[in-house]
Amino acid sequence: xxxxxxxxxxxxxxxxCAQQIEFCDDSGRTVGHFVPEDLYRKMLYAYAESQCPYxxxxxRQSREEGGGRTLAEIWKDLxxx
Numbered sequence: 001x002x003x004x005x006x007x008x009x010x011x012x013x014x015x016x017c018a019q020q021i022e023f024c025d026d027s028g029r030t031v032g033h034f035v036p037e038d039l040y041r042k043m044l045y046a047y048a049e050s051q052c053p054y055x056x057x058x059x060r061q062s063r064e065e066g067g068g069r070t071l072a073e074i075w076k077d078l079x080x081x
Contacts, residue, residue, distance in 0.1 A: 006014070014021070014034060021034040035043065054062075 023032045025031050
């Protein structure tokens with residue numbers, strides 16, 4: 001992802017904004033959107049959750065089952081000391 005440092009004037013316009021803002025050029029054409037950090041994180045987590053192939057119940061059951069191998073066992077299988 002690219003990063004742009006904004007000047008104080010633009011930052012003051014965006015501070016306190018709690019919703020998405022559309023950025024347009026002089027002709028009115030949309031060039032991008034600003035999404036506040038809190039909303040961005042909510043959107044990102046919602047997207048990640050929608051992509052998970054397991055249901056909440058399957059995840060809960062997996063956590064309760066436990067099991068697996070210790071790190072030492074994994075290292076041994078990989079031939080590490």
